[in-house]
Amino acid sequence: MYVCNCNGVRQREVESAIAAGAANPRQVLAHHGHQPCCGQCLPEIAACIGASRACRQEEASLVAAD
Ligand code: FES
Numbered sequence: 001m002y003v004c005n006c007n008g009v010r011q012r013e014v015e016s017a018i019a020a021g022a023a024n025p026r027q028v029l030a031h032h033g034h035q036p037c038c039g040q041c042l043p044e045i046a047a048c049i050g051a052s053r054a055c056r057q058e059e060a061s062l063v064a065a066d
Pocket residue numbers: 003004005006007035036037038039040041042
């Protein structure tokens with residue numbers, strides 16, 4: 001499924017960019033050699049970044065509780 005239709009960036013590519021350290025939507029697109037065009041995908045990419053951060057924080061708290 002495409003997240004960014006302008007650049008043909010898929011969900012898994014967004015996730016790989018986040019895993020590689022992309023901290024905002026522009027960095028996610030830049031990781032794959034793109035830049036925003038219409039900007040419609042930026043809120044969705046930002047939500048993916050937020051969800052990834054929340055997941056990592058939850059994992060860290062579970063490890064700390066052990
Ligand atoms: S859908 Fe990503 S820039 Fe247009």
